[in-house]
Amino acid sequence: MEAVVLVVVIVMLLSAVAVMLFKDFLAALAAMSVVSLGLSFLFVVVRAPDVAMTEAAIGAGLSSLLFALALRRLGLWRSQ
Amino acid sequence: MDILDINIILYSAAFGLMLIGIGGIVISNHLIRIIFGIALLEAGANLLLLLSTYHEGASAPIIVDGSVPAMMADPVPQALVLTAIVIGVGILALALSLAIRVQRAYGTLDMREVRLKLEQEISENAGIEMPSSSHAPAVTTANSAAAQQESGS
Numbered sequence: 001m002e003a004v005v006l007v008v009v010i011v012m013l014l015s016a017v018a019v020m021l022f023k024d025f026l027a028a029l030a031a032m033s034v035v036s037l038g039l040s041f042l043f044v045v046v047r048a049p050d051v052a053m054t055e056a057a058i059g060a061g062l063s064s065l066l067f068a069l070a071l072r073r074l075g076l077w078r079s080q
Numbered sequence: 081m082d083i084l085d086i087n088i089i090l091y092s093a094a095f096g097l098m099l100i101g102i103g104g105i106v107i108s109n110h111l112i113r114i115i116f117g118i119a120l121l122e123a124g125a126n127l128l129l130l131l132s133t134y135h136e137g138a139s140a141p142i143i144v145d146g147s148v149p150a151m152m153a154d155p156v157p158q159a160l161v162l163t164a165i166v167i168g169v170g171i172l173a174l175a176l177s178l179a180i181r182v183q184r185a186y187g188t189l190d191m192r193e194v195r196l197k198l199e200q201e202i203s204e205n206a207g208i209e210m211p212s213s214s215h216a217p218a219v220t221t222a223n224s225a226a227a228q229q230e231s232g233s
Contacts (some may be wrong), residue, residue: 001086002084002085002086002089003084004091005086005089005090006084009089009090009096010091012097013093013096013097013100014095014102016096016097016100016112016120019100019116019120020100020103020104020107020108020113020116020117024113027122028113028116030210032116032119032120035097035120035123036123039123039127041128042090042093043127043130045084045086045090046090046130046131046133046134047133047134047139047140047141047153048130048133048140049142050138050158050162051130051161051162051165054165055165056163057167058165058166058169059123059168059169062169063119063168063169063172066169066172066173066176067172069175070112070177070179070180071112071179073113074179074180074189076112
């Protein structure tokens with residue numbers, strides 16, 4: 001159990017760093033989704049399944065959609 | 081203390097997320113990246129708040145057949161975090177719409193250029209001289225005289 005949590009935390013923190021370092025905003029958006037999904041796994045580990053469900057739906061789904069629409073309107077929607 | 085203790089791992093995840101978020105807000109110049117930093121900081125704060133409810137061997141706060149489980153995680157902070165997640169999406173939408181307005185008004189999302197254009201606009205409309213850049217100390221009569229003295233001696 002601890003090993004699985006450790007792997008998820010490492011992946012989450014690395015992708016959080018990647019959000020800040022990627023030049024491409026679409027890639028940064030994908031990394032942000034990875035952070036949200038890892039976070040929802042950690043919410044299940046701390047015994048909050050309802051919060052995990054919300055985080056997976058709202059954090060990874062709806063906020064990524066908002067970011068994607070804003071990036072398209074700002075003209076940053078291009079992968080390099 | 082064991083390095084593989086689950087509490088240490090989870091707390092380091094929460095503080096790491098908050099640290100990366102704050103660092104991104106402070107260091108980056110692009111407005112979209114600052115909004116990404118706000119989202120990361122929010123995620124870390126949510127995890128930190130939920131960790132206060134967790135203890136070893138707790139069960140999820142779900143009542144089965146009318147009996148309350150003996151070792152139950154506290155449901156009140158969980159409800160708080162549930163609200164905070166939804167409010168976070170509202171904050172994100174507001175920040176992104178402000179970023180769109182900034183790009184329409186100034187044609188750029190780089191905070192350095194936006195700040196420069198904002199200062200220009202303010203000084204033009206107020207009819208005063210544009211203040212010197214904050215990256216260098218302002219030249220006043222007092223310190224320019226001191227600089228002349230130094231170069232002279």
